[in-house]
Amino acid sequence: MSRNAVQEYLYTTIFGTETRDGKAFDIALIIIIIASIVVLMAESIGEMQAKYGFWFFTIEWGFTIFFTIEYALRLYCSPAPKAYAKSFYGIVDLLAILPTYLAMLFPGTNYLMAIRLLRVLRIFRVLKLMRYLQESDVLLSALKMSGRKIFIFFYAVIVLVTIFGSLMFVIEGPEHGFTSIPYSIYWAIVTMTTVGYGDLVPQTDVGKALASITMLMGYSIIAVPTGIITAQMGQQLKTQRQATNCPNCSKAGHENDASFCKYCGSDLNAIAKSEE
Amino acid sequence: MSRNAVQEYLYTTIFGTETRDGKAFDIALIIIIIASIVVLMAESIGEMQAKYGFWFFTIEWGFTIFFTIEYALRLYCSPAPKAYAKSFYGIVDLLAILPTYLAMLFPGTNYLMAIRLLRVLRIFRVLKLMRYLQESDVLLSALKMSGRKIFIFFYAVIVLVTIFGSLMFVIEGPEHGFTSIPYSIYWAIVTMTTVGYGDLVPQTDVGKALASITMLMGYSIIAVPTGIITAQMGQQLKTQRQATNCPNCSKAGHENDASFCKYCGSDLNAIAKSEE
Amino acid sequence: MSRNAVQEYLYTTIFGTETRDGKAFDIALIIIIIASIVVLMAESIGEMQAKYGFWFFTIEWGFTIFFTIEYALRLYCSPAPKAYAKSFYGIVDLLAILPTYLAMLFPGTNYLMAIRLLRVLRIFRVLKLMRYLQESDVLLSALKMSGRKIFIFFYAVIVLVTIFGSLMFVIEGPEHGFTSIPYSIYWAIVTMTTVGYGDLVPQTDVGKALASITMLMGYSIIAVPTGIITAQMGQQLKTQRQATNCPNCSKAGHENDASFCKYCGSDLNAIAKSEE
């Protein structure tokens, strides 16, 4: 807790967004991140790599050294370095610098630094787009509430694609391109999700009939996750409108037709009158 | 404000739909717009262009000159020319004549005049299809209310396709057709939206596994925008029928076809007449 | 109205499903219809046509003559032949026999008799699967209520595919396979509906970028018709539960919390107590 003035200044600048320096730093950071991703994409194009390979290499290391210093400073000035390092942003910040170092051992892995895009999520905080964060909270909480149902749905899909894939392997066999069960399961996923690349299609009549069933099944069961999330989202939207807090226990989240606090039993009417 | 009789007549004819001339003008206009689009499509077919190229050229310029004069007259007779020029229809009207002129500099751009189709939206106003406009208001307001959530969804999709595309570039690489990160992102979009052209498919086993995850993700997260819009649409439909209050007990929530209050039995008609 | 006994007997047998003969006739009819469709499908397979062509020809004419006689008898015995001829089933019954005759003038059109499948819809009535008909009423009325919104959605989709198709024609042009605007619109439909045959794909970078936007748009706006129909279906399901009829005007369709008839204002409570 005995932190010096440098740490304090760095903290308000790097982590904070309230001071002029803090805002300037964050905006500059986001611009640099986007620039580094643009450079990365240009680098991945063969002809440009051939022409400007050396420059890309130099610029990329420049960005990486900058981000490494930034990460070190964040650890240095944070009042709780361990908590930061374990937080979502802390992990993303670390993952964003590793690929360049990793590429020294495994060439090509530097392209994994596309994960830097996640750092741009900070923009919502910087630009005070708090309402956007609130909305994304609604989305995330609806997803979280539906989590178990979605897990069951995925389990059912995996069982279905395994069984359909194995059936197709027996029906079509390696002579029609279905060379193994895992590859047939890949076909079943391509078909059931209605992607339909067409790189592997059934050749026999029985195979086509089974593929038709797979398609119709995939076409219909997409309704299940949609139904789950929609129903949950409807609940969420309803809850969202209940802005009244209990005058006694000040807990929120009461339904629109509630007259008494559901937590402590106090009368809500005094303040609920003007609502919605 | 000192407008002459010609301006007044032109205004009621070109902008208005109430007078006989006004209605005739609008219907003629819509027919001409559709005719110009049909000609445009015929022109785009190579063989027809070879045979009737000169006629297409002449007809197209005829239409464009007609629309140019119409646009000039609209500016001339409008009581507020600037407001018209900046309105949705004003911009569309201008964009609808520009491509032909532009084609003198950049051959081929005349096909952009397909945007004229937007002018046909006027048909709803002309044919007094007000109920259709009301319905589209419900749709648009549901979309507007969901705007922020949809923005977040798109941001998430863009982050996902960038990360999956980059991963795929590292896994498959140029030797399997994934020649650059932008092209790999294009693959990720084709896969995640379940379009699945099949012009670029993973060749390696790891690539196929990652593609399977991408497909299952795209197959499921489509549920999110659907959930958002459905929940909002449900709210909208509810609000639509909450508009009438009983004159006696002032309770709301009556159905559109209700003549009597369902709570106290009073006659709703006195005020419900003008509704919807 | 002066109908003879033969007409009466034929009417109860052919149209009715209550008598033993009526039920037997309807079940036999459905079996014959399905048999005729199975023959049609077998006939369409080249090798079988080569082998058994004559038999198929004979059997098909046998079925058609049977159905023609049946149609004539229906007209003869119906108490209101015109009303029957104009009804849904009357039109389907006629369309089901025309293709064979038409095939004498235009060979190949006999395959259009697949429309006979619609006649099998009668099975719901025969097997007293009334609950199924009720359920399909819920579906149809939800679709009808959403009709205007869906019309607007389709208009918007048509405007979008026309504009995107034209843009793609300008960008890619005939040298990359986009030979005309109508064909480019076909591409836009294939892409926006996420079908993605892959028979026509963009070759240029700008084209791929535009295709990506088209895909993301098609991927998202599917949420709109889903939202429309789901919201309407939710309303419908709610309405369905209101089985109470008004004791005074005997109109149904009251909401669950209604105490008074919304049509005549009578007290519903006397009978509504035990409901649901």
Next chain:
Amino acid sequence: MSRNAVQEYLYTTIFGTETRDGKAFDIALIIIIIASIVVLMAESIGEMQAKYGFWFFTIEWGFTIFFTIEYALRLYCSPAPKAYAKSFYGIVDLLAILPTYLAMLFPGTNYLMAIRLLRVLRIFRVLKLMRYLQESDVLLSALKMSGRKIFIFFYAVIVLVTIFGSLMFVIEGPEHGFTSIPYSIYWAIVTMTTVGYGDLVPQTDVGKALASITMLMGYSIIAVPTGIITAQMGQQLKTQRQATNCPNCSKAGHENDASFCKYCGSDLNAIAKSEE
């Protein structure tokens, strides 16, 4: 009913999950099942089959003999062997051992044992993931309630693909790859479900127009099953929270986290404790 101690011990071990042995047995069983599926997948890969064919054969028979003994023991120790044999798990347990024996007569059918994956469903019971089972009950009951509507939807889809397929056969014909009506129906299913393999695409202009209509139809009617299931799921979620009634005013509809009645302020806890 006169069962001996061995039967009793086997019953609590094999069927039960409460005793230490019972839990150990179930977990071991699930590991063995997953191992047998992994071996099956490895076996299906040509090169691995060539190298380790004998080992795969031996291991597979080992697993099958183990599962056969297990099935026999289940029949032996169950207090109601017939009820077990007819239950869902009983049938799955039998189907899981048949393919290996069947493969002696029909080589290749041993891959059908992928159905063993269904046995892993037991994991939910073993790991006391009861909440997951409850959630899947909500899903299943929503599906069951929507059963009739979904049946009608599928019937409509089958009628549509048959008619569109037949039309396409007449329009395109064998010279463009549409070699028979059943194959054209396969095309219609591939198109309407938006899978779009692209192995069979229309060549003529009329065919492309019809394909466009098929795609737009498939793109829109997916909204119908989604609407059905979503509406039902919404009802289900609502019912779930309607379970508690206030002990004082007996009004229902309280949220799951409510401690006090929102209408009269009474304590709900007395009866709400055991809920959900």
